[in-house]
Amino acid sequence: xxxxxxxxxxxxxxxxxxxxxxxxxxxxxxxxxxxxxxxxxxxxxxxxxxxxxxxxxxxxxxxxxxxxxxxxxxxxx
Amino acid sequence: xxxxxxxxxxxxxxxxxxxxxxxxxxxxxxxxxxxxxxxxxxxxxxxxxxxxxxxxxxxxxxxxxxxxxxxxxxxxxxxxxxxxxxxxxxxxxxxxxxxxxxxxxxxxxxxxxxxxxxxxxxxxxxxxxxxxxxxxxxxxxxxxxxxxxxxxxxxxxxxxxxxxxxxxxxxxxxxxxxxxxxxxxxxxxxxxxxxxxxxxxxxxxxxxxxxxxxxxxxxxxxxxxxxxxxxxxxxxxxxxxxxxxxxxxxxxxxxxxxxxxxxxxxxxxxxxxxxxxxxxxxxxxxxxxxxxxxxxxxxxxxxxxxxxxxxxxxxxxxxxxxxxxxxxxxxxxxxxxxxxxxxxxxxxxxxxxxxxxxxxxxxxxxxxxxxxxxxxxxxxxxxxxxxxxxxxxxxxxxxxxxxxxxxxxxxxxxxxxxxxxxxxxxxxxxxxxxxxxxxxxxxxxxxxxxxxxxxxxxxxxxxxxxxxxxxxxxxxxxxxxxxxxxxxxxxxxxxxxxxxxxxxxxxxxxxxxxxxxxxxxxxxxxxxxxxxxxxxxxxxxxxxxxxxxxxxxxxxxxxxxxxxxxxxxxxxxxxxxx
Numbered sequence: 001x002x003x004x005x006x007x008x009x010x011x012x013x014x015x016x017x018x019x020x021x022x023x024x025x026x027x028x029x030x031x032x033x034x035x036x037x038x039x040x041x042x043x044x045x046x047x048x049x050x051x052x053x054x055x056x057x058x059x060x061x062x063x064x065x066x067x068x069x070x071x072x073x074x075x076x077x
Numbered sequence: 078x079x080x081x082x083x084x085x086x087x088x089x090x091x092x093x094x095x096x097x098x099x100x101x102x103x104x105x106x107x108x109x110x111x112x113x114x115x116x117x118x119x120x121x122x123x124x125x126x127x128x129x130x131x132x133x134x135x136x137x138x139x140x141x142x143x144x145x146x147x148x149x150x151x152x153x154x155x156x157x158x159x160x161x162x163x164x165x166x167x168x169x170x171x172x173x174x175x176x177x178x179x180x181x182x183x184x185x186x187x188x189x190x191x192x193x194x195x196x197x198x199x200x201x202x203x204x205x206x207x208x209x210x211x212x213x214x215x216x217x218x219x220x221x222x223x224x225x226x227x228x229x230x231x232x233x234x235x236x237x238x239x240x241x242x243x244x245x246x247x248x249x250x251x252x253x254x255x256x257x258x259x260x261x262x263x264x265x266x267x268x269x270x271x272x273x274x275x276x277x278x279x280x281x282x283x284x285x286x287x288x289x290x291x292x293x294x295x296x297x298x299x300x301x302x303x304x305x306x307x308x309x310x311x312x313x314x315x316x317x318x319x320x321x322x323x324x325x326x327x328x329x330x331x332x333x334x335x336x337x338x339x340x341x342x343x344x345x346x347x348x349x350x351x352x353x354x355x356x357x358x359x360x361x362x363x364x365x366x367x368x369x370x371x372x373x374x375x376x377x378x379x380x381x382x383x384x385x386x387x388x389x390x391x392x393x394x395x396x397x398x399x400x401x402x403x404x405x406x407x408x409x410x411x412x413x414x415x416x417x418x419x420x421x422x423x424x425x426x427x428x429x430x431x432x433x434x435x436x437x438x439x440x441x442x443x444x445x446x447x448x449x450x451x452x453x454x455x456x457x458x459x460x461x462x463x464x465x466x467x468x469x470x471x472x473x474x475x476x477x478x479x480x481x482x483x484x485x486x487x488x489x490x491x492x493x494x495x496x497x498x499x500x501x502x503x504x505x506x507x508x509x510x511x512x513x514x515x516x517x518x519x520x521x522x523x524x525x526x527x528x529x530x531x532x533x534x535x536x537x538x539x540x541x542x543x544x545x546x547x548x549x550x551x552x553x554x555x556x557x558x559x560x561x562x563x564x565x566x567x568x569x570x571x572x573x574x575x576x577x578x579x580x581x582x583x584x585x586x587x588x589x590x591x592x593x594x595x596x597x598x599x600x601x602x603x604x605x606x607x608x609x610x611x612x613x614x615x616x617x618x619x620x621x622x623x624x625x626x627x628x629x630x631x632x633x634x635x636x637x638x639x640x641x642x643x644x645x646x647x648x649x650x651x652x653x654x655x
Contacts, residue, residue, distance in 0.1 A: 001511060001512065001513070001555075002511050003511055003512075003514065003557065030123050030125070031123055031125055031126040032122070032123075032126075033122040033123075033126060033127050033128075033131055033295055033296075033297045034122070034290065034296060034297060035122065035236070035258055035259070035562065035565070049562075050562065052289070052290050052296070052566075053290055054131075054290050054292070054295060054296050055403040056126075056131050056132055056295065056401070056403070057132060057402050057403055058125075058126040058131060058132060061132070061402070062126070070403055070406075071406070072328070072403060072406055072407050072410055073288055073290075073291065075286045075287055075288040075291065076286045076288055076291050076327045076328060076329075076407070077327075077407075077410050077411070
């Protein structure tokens, strides 16, 4: 069957003013067990690419600049 | 040997699959036994933050500490909690290794709670004995492990997902095939011995929230290890003894009675009353929990609102900073303050996990599976109720057994056709541009698990479940993956489907009820010791289906008297006459 995309909210927010991914930092991307974070190819900032989050928090805790914030996924709140 | 583009072949002595808890300790103990061995630790995520203890752990739930309990007492408690179906030699090996492992972890820098005299501050949560050691500062466990891996020069390979084990003509394991989760490059690893430590099958049932990743277990632990062991010919034991846990509703994290119980918290019904004597997780405890939900006295709650402010602050600090630190945010969002109201709990979806129940790949007291050269440890190996400390102890045992095996055994070859066939299986979803996504196929598989396989288990329903799951399996021919990340999910889905099939077949095989709620069969409501006081072993038949056999329970090393065996069946607190 043909595929479509649909919008969904994601629970991880990155403060782009604090994120230093453009300097080569990939800590949040590296530590995510589910590999759902990525560095945006154009903006050069970290972002949540997939809505597959365990709200476990290494991305937030290990971020050297405090740029990452983990919320509880909407369906669980 | 080359298999085409995008395939690299490497050689090692010991391959460890899974970098969470048991895997790193297997690698560490193998290296400590023989520093000359080449040990490769393969991890689907990143060893720094992978596995069930990604953020740390708030306590040891099964510490056998001299002065508080003996290994014999522990073996007896676990035997009773599992209705007698245990391989006691393996439980004893764990129990004897428990205290030395605590001392070892302590020396490496893991922090345990101690009293003023520097003694471990043990707490009682189990029905009979004292086995809980709090870790209020247990958030550094992964860092400590990682340092030790580096010190011992274990080779760590992140973001490679093992998909199948390689076996030689004589049936022994001789390596594995893995695929990179970001590039889909293949890695063929030749090894003398393989340690499987890939965690629980925690993405089997669908959480009540409907969120696929809102699981109790780290969702990376989706049963890959169970599936790989099955396809390599290993026997899996007592899978019908499901993992079902009492959790915070919707958040699906531990409530956690092990932390709060010793400080005065307890599980209560909607009247705020205790209904179980003991909050230690067992099938019998879960049965009473389920009955309370069904009987109109639910919801069930974690009750803390009667405690003193300083006690609640302590509990908050421990629970909101270790194992699942987002928990504080969840409660904040709901307006739940432990001081003012009880915390709503619920029964979890089903899974396989020997860490908490007894559903695992069969291992003996040396961590050996039924496949020569293949070892298993942690949540996916059959040592019951082994928790984090069990993953460490049994992982260590697996590492030492693997090192001994390597001293005697050569590196053996395998038929390269295995690699070619596996590449074709793995890559098939990438060759399609339309069809069904891994996401929707996973949702459907897990919804079917809830509808048809979760207890109370009804024969007619489980048979329908098997039919529906067979249809999903047929749909694999239309599974689509558009990039390496989706391919990882597509491969995980296939592990989940294998585990769902095993869950159904195993549950139908054992025609009795046992382990409280874990294997409550409505059509066979009583335990039947005459026919079923045995392990049920599930394995792949020559046609690819699931075969079964009974394995007798070995003579006990710690005798248990008949009148002691029923202790866990007397958990309900009698209601006083009004």
